[in-house]
Structure formats: structure tokens, C-alpha cells
Amino acid sequence: MPKFSKNDDSLVVIIGSGAGGGTLGHELAKRGVKCVILEAGGRHGPQDFQNDEWGSFGQISWLDQRTTSGKWRVARDFSGLPAWIVKAVGGSTIHWAGASLRFQKHEWKARTTYGNVKGANLLDWPIDHKEMAPWYAKAENEMGTTGTNGIPRLPGNNNYKVLAAGAKKMGYKEFHTGNMSINSQPRDGRGSCQQIGFCFQGCKSGAKWSTGYSSIPKGEATGKLECRSNSQVLRIEHDKSGKVNGVVYADKNGKIHKQKARVVCVAGNSIESPRLLLNSESSMYKNGMGNSSGHVGRNYMRHMTASTYAIFEKPVYFYRGTTMAGIIQDEAHNNTKRGFVGGYELETLALGLPFMAAFLDPGQWGREFSASMEGYDHMAGLWIVGEDMPQASNRVSLHKKLKDKYGMPIPNVHFTDHENDVKMRNHAWKQSIALYESVGATKTIKTPPYPSTHNLGTNRMSAKAKDGVVNKYGQTWDIKNLFVSDGSQFTTGAAENPTLTIVALAMRQAQYIAKQMSSKAI
Amino acid sequence: MRVLNKKAISRRTFLKSGTVTALGLTIMGTMVVGKNNAWAASFKNISPEDGATLIQMARDIYPHDFLADKYYAKVVEGYEAQAGKDKAFKSMVAKELKKINSAAKSKYKSNYKDINRELERVDILKKNEKSPLFQKVRGDLVVGLYNNKEVWPKFGYEGESASKGGYLNRGFNDIDWL
Numbered sequence: 001m002p003k004f005s006k007n008d009d010s011l012v013v014i015i016g017s018g019a020g021g022g023t024l025g026h027e028l029a030k031r032g033v034k035c036v037i038l039e040a041g042g043r044h045g046p047q048d049f050q051n052d053e054w055g056s057f058g059q060i061s062w063l064d065q066r067t068t069s070g071k072w073r074v075a076r077d078f079s080g081l082p083a084w085i086v087k088a089v090g091g092s093t094i095h096w097a098g099a100s101l102r103f104q105k106h107e108w109k110a111r112t113t114y115g116n117v118k119g120a121n122l123l124d125w126p127i128d129h130k131e132m133a134p135w136y137a138k139a140e141n142e143m144g145t146t147g148t149n150g151i152p153r154l155p156g157n158n159n160y161k162v163l164a165a166g167a168k169k170m171g172y173k174e175f176h177t178g179n180m181s182i183n184s185q186p187r188d189g190r191g192s193c194q195q196i197g198f199c200f201q202g203c204k205s206g207a208k209w210s211t212g213y214s215s216i217p218k219g220e221a222t223g224k225l226e227c228r229s230n231s232q233v234l235r236i237e238h239d240k241s242g243k244v245n246g247v248v249y250a251d252k253n254g255k256i257h258k259q260k261a262r263v264v265c266v267a268g269n270s271i272e273s274p275r276l277l278l279n280s281e282s283s284m285y286k287n288g289m290g291n292s293s294g295h296v297g298r299n300y301m302r303h304m305t306a307s308t309y310a311i312f313e314k315p316v317y318f319y320r321g322t323t324m325a326g327i328i329q330d331e332a333h334n335n336t337k338r339g340f341v342g343g344y345e346l347e348t349l350a351l352g353l354p355f356m357a358a359f360l361d362p363g364q365w366g367r368e369f370s371a372s373m374e375g376y377d378h379m380a381g382l383w384i385v386g387e388d389m390p391q392a393s394n395r396v397s398l399h400k401k402l403k404d405k406y407g408m409p410i411p412n413v414h415f416t417d418h419e420n421d422v423k424m425r426n427h428a429w430k431q432s433i434a435l436y437e438s439v440g441a442t443k444t445i446k447t448p449p450y451p452s453t454h455n456l457g458t459n460r461m462s463a464k465a466k467d468g469v470v471n472k473y474g475q476t477w478d479i480k481n482l483f484v485s486d487g488s489q490f491t492t493g494a495a496e497n498p499t500l501t502i503v504a505l506a507m508r509q510a511q512y513i514a515k516q517m518s519s520k521a522i
Numbered sequence: 523m524r525v526l527n528k529k530a531i532s533r534r535t536f537l538k539s540g541t542v543t544a545l546g547l548t549i550m551g552t553m554v555v556g557k558n559n560a561w562a563a564s565f566k567n568i569s570p571e572d573g574a575t576l577i578q579m580a581r582d583i584y585p586h587d588f589l590a591d592k593y594y595a596k597v598v599e600g601y602e603a604q605a606g607k608d609k610a611f612k613s614m615v616a617k618e619l620k621k622i623n624s625a626a627k628s629k630y631k632s633n634y635k636d637i638n639r640e641l642e643r644v645d646i647l648k649k650n651e652k653s654p655l656f657q658k659v660r661g662d663l664v665v666g667l668y669n670n671k672e673v674w675p676k677f678g679y680e681g682e683s684a685s686k687g688g689y690l691n692r693g694f695n696d697i698d699w700l
Contacts, residue, residue, distance in 0.1 A: 051681070051682035051683055051684050051685075052681075052682065053669075054665060054669050155694075155695055156695060157689075157694045157695050158693075158694065158695060158696065158697040160695075161695065161697050161700055162697070162700065165700045193688075193690075194684070194687055194688030194689075194690045195688045195689040195690045195694040196683050196684050196688035196689070197683055197688065197689060197694075198683070198684070204684040205684070205688070314699045315523065315525055315526075315678065316697060317524075317526075317678070317680075317693065319679065319680070320680075320683075320689040320692070320693055320694040321688075321689050321694030321695065322694075352679060352681070353668055353674055353677050353679040354665070354668050354669040356668075357664050357665075357667070357668035357669075358664050358665070358668075363660075365583045365584060365651075365660050366582075366583070366585070366644060367585055367640075367644075369584070370584050370585050370586055373584070373586070373668070373677065374586065374677065376677045376678060376679060377526065377528075377677060377678025377679065378678075439700065
């Protein structure tokens with residue numbers, strides 16, 4: 001594993017090691033480009049992941065102080081925890097469920113397809129379905145996505161069987177065990193899924209793809225990638241011409257370092273990435289770096305989400321087996337007859353008993369709640385994930401008073417549902433309750449959104465500089481050697497879990513950066 | 523289908539002396555003793571009366587009739603230790619419980635923990651659910667009760683599975699009633 005000098009100004013410095021940063025580092029290294037990933041968290045792997053929800057939460061979550069505002073229920077129930085994401089090598093690919101779905105064709109063109117939705121700040125992506133198809137194929141191959149590249153789908157667990165039986169009764173046609181980046185057979189040096197059931201706590205068998213133990217070690221093996229853990233970037237710096245030339249970071253002892261750079265790529269997830277750009281203000285960039293449009297931090301999206309849990313007369317043991325290997329896609333299409341634009345996916349979901357107590361209906365107590373908990377082993381459950389409307393007022397901004405231990409302002413996450421989000425959620429609850437009742441559910445529970453796992457849109461991609469933060473390659477409009485490489489680039493969110501698209505965009509961006517570097521454009 | 527047995531092994535009960543509360547907690551000196559003598563907690567910083575009240579309150583917040591008092595008492599025992607270190611907390615507990623008891627007395631002519639009917643106790647709690655003490659007990663129970671590994675089998679939750687090879691050969695897809 002290489003170790004580069006902090007004075008080496010020929011490096012690409014990547015901030016964050018998740019789906020975007022980890023992939024970008026691997027792809028650049030394969031092309032012979034020297035890069036350093038600075039990861040705020042520590043290095044963990046299958047050997048020390050924990051089959052223990054709260055234990056794992058303390059081990060890998062991003063728990064730095066954050067505040068919330070807006071009308072979303074998360075701000076009331078989990079005011080200090082707007083997002084449930086990871087601070088570790090591999091970022092949220094440690095915690096993700098593995099669902100790897102391509103956007104639908106129309107979702108690249110949300111503004112054109114949905115029209116002028118009142119209160120929404122919709123925009124078409126500056127790229128389309130056709131352009132992304134080969135990158136999706138490349139990403140699916142790298143991640144070993146089931147249902148692609150001849151890889152068989154995973155076997156369905158009990159929770160899936162209940163979902164599928166209900167889907168049939170509902171007349172749904174598009175349901176299966178998903179396109180999952182979890183090995184259904186040994187592949188790429190990793191074994192096959194053992195149906196452990198703790199996908200969110202880090203996969204102890206390593207069957208689930210993660211940059212943490214797949215892409216990054218491969219990148220390191222090329223001799224061109226260094227992944228420096230416990231290195232939290234505080235600020236990006238620039239030269240007199242305005243080009244970025246390095247970053248300032250704190251190591252695990254709080255000691256401050258400067259790493260020089262030729263190119264800087266920000267991939268710290270959609271809360272930390274805009275925070276970092278805003279915290280990198282200077283006399284030249286008074287509103288923060290890359291922010292001449294004023295869009296940095298705005299249009300924060302989190303997907304329209306919710307869950308439905310159903311209790312049956314007989315046991316299900318829905319926690320046994322792969323958490324999210326089950327999907328219904330019939331409602332994912334844009335069918336405005338339902339009273340809203342966009343669509344949603346229905347995906348199997350189970351929580352362990354400890355997290356079920358925390359998230360089933362936060363704040364509730366008494367016999368009604370306890371009775372639901374007593375139905376735990378008879379429960380089936382699903383997650384609803386749909387396209388939410390970007391709104392300029394939903395945003396990540398710097399807290400006016402509170403600072404972290406390094407003196408940097410902490411982020412505030414402000415979110416309020418759009419009317420379209422509310423209508424879609426109600427529709428999804430109605431459909432999923434009908435689904436479970438069709439196979440004999442005796443009680444159903446509408447569970448509100450959890451702290452966000454899909455954080456998107458706060459440095460969005462646009463065709464014109466005035467409409468967003470980055471161009472079609474994730475390059476900031478303002479500074480040509482500064483890139484955004486994570487989900488914060490998303491122009492709109494689509495209905496699909498975002499990881500596959502983040503990986504595909506990072507692969508495409510790696511090719512662009514390598515070419516720009518070799519032609520000395522950057 | 524691999525179905526779990528959720529029934530707890532019953533313990534032999536034996537006679538005890540002391541003041542027995544309406545719900546069977548016994549207060550003897552500084553001790554609060556559970557129904558079947560299976561556990562006992564000592565209270566000094568919090569009065570034993572208040573300790574028993576908190577245990578009853580914990581039960582009423584997340585009532586599971588198949589769970590012994592000791593699981594609820596475990597969360598409350600943490601407050602005894604905290605009250606020894608934190609004067610503000612200690613006085614908050616005493617003050618809030620006094621409020622609850624006076625509400626209970628004026629409506630049901632008895633201290634909260636001595637009211638026999640759950641509905642009536644819950645009625646008193648409902649009126650105090652915004653109080654800092656109630657919110658603390660409720661919040662702490664979410665983790666303190668449901669993250670106690672001893673209660674998991676009683677809910678049919680098996681916990682850690684990787685060391686057993688996951689569920690690949692242990693019933694991940696054995697549902698037989700659909």
C-alpha cells in the first residue's frame with residue numbers, strides 16, 4: 001500500500017471513501033492516477049462488524065453533532081440525527097442494503113416529464129438514459145449485482161414470501177428478490193450470502209459489495225491509491241488564481257495537517273459535502289467554495305420514504321435472511337392517475353427487536369405499542385422508497401452558533417415534505433396495507449420515515465451554471481479542478497436506491513478526470 | 523418451519539413479608555423485591571417508595587405481561603446510581619413523582635403505584651407524559667428494555683446469527699402457512 005507525501009501536489013485528493021469516493025479512487029488508480037482518499041472514520045471489516053444493532057450503531061455511524069429543522073417528523077423524534085449514515089472506510093456502503101437499481105428513462109428528465117410542479121425546483125439531468133447505460137453495466141459488473149451479468153438472484157426469505165404472495169393477490173407483475181449487490185454465489189474473491197440478516201450492520205461474510213473491503217483494497221493493490229483513515233477534512237484551500245491546491249484535515253489525535261493536491265474531489269455524502277464547501281469560504285469565495293450560484297446545500301432530497309409493518313396470526317421471523325432481497329416495481333412508474341408525479345418502489349425490510357422499538361412509532365407508549373412489539377416474530381415488513389421533489393428551501397446550511405471540536409460550524413438539515421411527497425406516501429401506505437391484508441394480516445402499522453439514509457441533491461448537476469453547482473461530469477462550475485463525486489450531485493432523486501447510480505457516475509467521472517489530467521486541462 | 527418457544531421457565535415463588543404494593547412489589551427497608559423474589563433492588567438516594575413507583579411506571583409505559591419486573595427494574599436501578607451523583611436529577615425525580623402522586627390521590631384517592639387498575643394509572647401518566655421524568659423513563663426504556671438480550675427470546679428474536687452460519691440452513695425461507 002503506497003503512502004504519499006503531504007507535499008505531493010500531483011495527487012488527486014478524494015474526500016470520503018463511500019460509493020462515490022471509494023469507486024473514484026479505485027478507478028483512477030486503475031488508470032495510473034495517483035490518489036489519496038481522506039476518510040474521516042476508521043477502518044473496519046467483516047472481522048469486527050457486529051451482529052448487534054446498537055453496538056454496531058455506536059461503532060460505525062456518523063455521530064458528529066448535527067441539528068435539524070423543518071416540519072419532518074425526524075426533527076421531532078431524532079433532532080440530533082437527521083441521517084443514519086456511516087463514518088468508516090467504505091462510508092455508507094458498509095451499512096447499505098445492497099439494492100442496485102437503474103434509474104428509469106424518464107427520471108433523467110424529471111422537469112420535462114413532470115412539468116412545472118408548484119413549489120418544486122425540478123430540473124432535467126444534463127445526461128440521459130442512453131449515455132448512462134454502459135456505465136450502469138460497468139457498475140453492475142464491478143458490484144456483482146444479481147439479475148445482471150448472468151448472476152442468479154438471491155433466494156427469497158420468509159419476509160419476501162409474504163410480500164410475493166401479497167403482490168400476486170394485488171395483481172402486481174414486477175416482483176422478485178431484487179437486483180442486489182450481494183453475492184448469490186462466490187464471485188470476485190468474496191463468498192456467497194449466508195442469510196445472516198444484519199445487512200445494515202456491515203456484512204460479516206463479505207458477500208455484500210462495499211468499497212471498504214472490495215474497491216479500496218483493489219485500488220491499494222495497484223500502488224496508486226492510499227486510503228488514509230481517521231482523517232477528517234475541515235477545509236479546502238485554493239491558490240491566488242482560484243484553483244484548489246490542497247485540503248486541511250485533522251487526524252485521530254486532533255492534529256491538523258495539510259495535504260497538497262492537483263485535483264480535489266468531494267465525496268462526503270450530501271450533508272458533509274455541502275458543509276465542507278460552505279466551510280471553505282475565503283475572501284475570493286465569500287459564500288463558500290463552488291457556490292456562485294447559491295445552490296450549495298440547497299435542494300436537499302432524502303427520498304419519499306416510510307415503512308409498513310404487518311402482523312399475522314402465524315410466525316414469519318422476518319429478520320432471518322437478507323434484509324432487502326425483495327422488491328415490487330409496479331408502482332415505480334410515472335402514472336399521474338394516482339394523483340402525484342413520479343413513483344415508488346416497495347422493498348422488503350426487517351429491523352431487529354431493538355431498532356423496531358426505536359423506530360416503529362417513535363415516542364409512542366402504552367398497550368397499543370407494546371401489543372405491536374409482541375407481534376414482532378409474526379411481522380412482515382417493507383420499505384417504501386420513492387422520488388421526492390427537490391425544493392430550494394430544503395437545505396443543508398451552517399449552524400449560526402454551534403461549532404465542532406475543530407471550530408468548524410456544524411450542519412443544520414432543514415426538510416419539509418412537498419405535497420407530492422405526502423400524496424405518494426399515503427398511496428404507498430394504502431397499497432401496502434391492502435397487500436398485507438390480502439394475505440391475512442390482522443394488524444398493520446404505518447411507520448414514519450427513519451433518519452435519512454438516502455441523502456441527495458445538495459450540490460446538484462445542471463446544464464447551466466446558474467442552475468446548479470456541478471456540470472455533467474460533477475466538475476464544479478466555478479473551479480475546474482474541484483469535483484463533487486457523491487450523491488449530492490443528483491439533479492433529482494428518482495425512485496431508486498441511489499448507490500448504483502453514484503457508482504456509475506463515479507466511474508464515468510474517473511474517465512473524465514484522467515483525460516483532463518493527461519491533456520493538462522486540469 | 524423452525525418455530526421458537528417463547529415461554530419463560532417459571533420460577534418457584536415463596537412467601538415474603540413486608541409491604542406489598544397493589545401490583546405485588548414488596549418494599550422491605552431500603553429494598554424493593556419482585557413478585558417471585560427473583561430479584562431485589564436497593565434504593566437509598568431515591569426512596570424505596572419512589573423506586574417502586576418508577577418500576578410500576580416503567581411497566582405501564584411498555585407493558586408486557588410475560589416480562590418479569592426485574593427487566594423494568596434494571597432501567598430504574600440506573601437512576602438510583604445517577605441520583606447519587608447528580609443532585610439536580612435526584613430532586614427532579616422526587617418532585618415529578620410527587621406531582622404524579624398528588625394527581626393520583628386527587629383523582630383516584632391513592633398513590634399512583636397503589637392504584638389497582640392499569641387504565642387509571644395510565645390516565646395519570648397520560649396527563650404527565652410531557653414531563654421530563656416521564657420522557658426520560660420512556661426514552662431509556664426503549665434501549666434499556668428492548669436491547670436487553672435476556673428479553674429477546676421472549677419476543678421470538680434470535681439476535682446474533684453470523685457465528686451460527688446465518689440462517690442459510692436455519693429457516694430463512696421455511697414459512698409454511700402462506
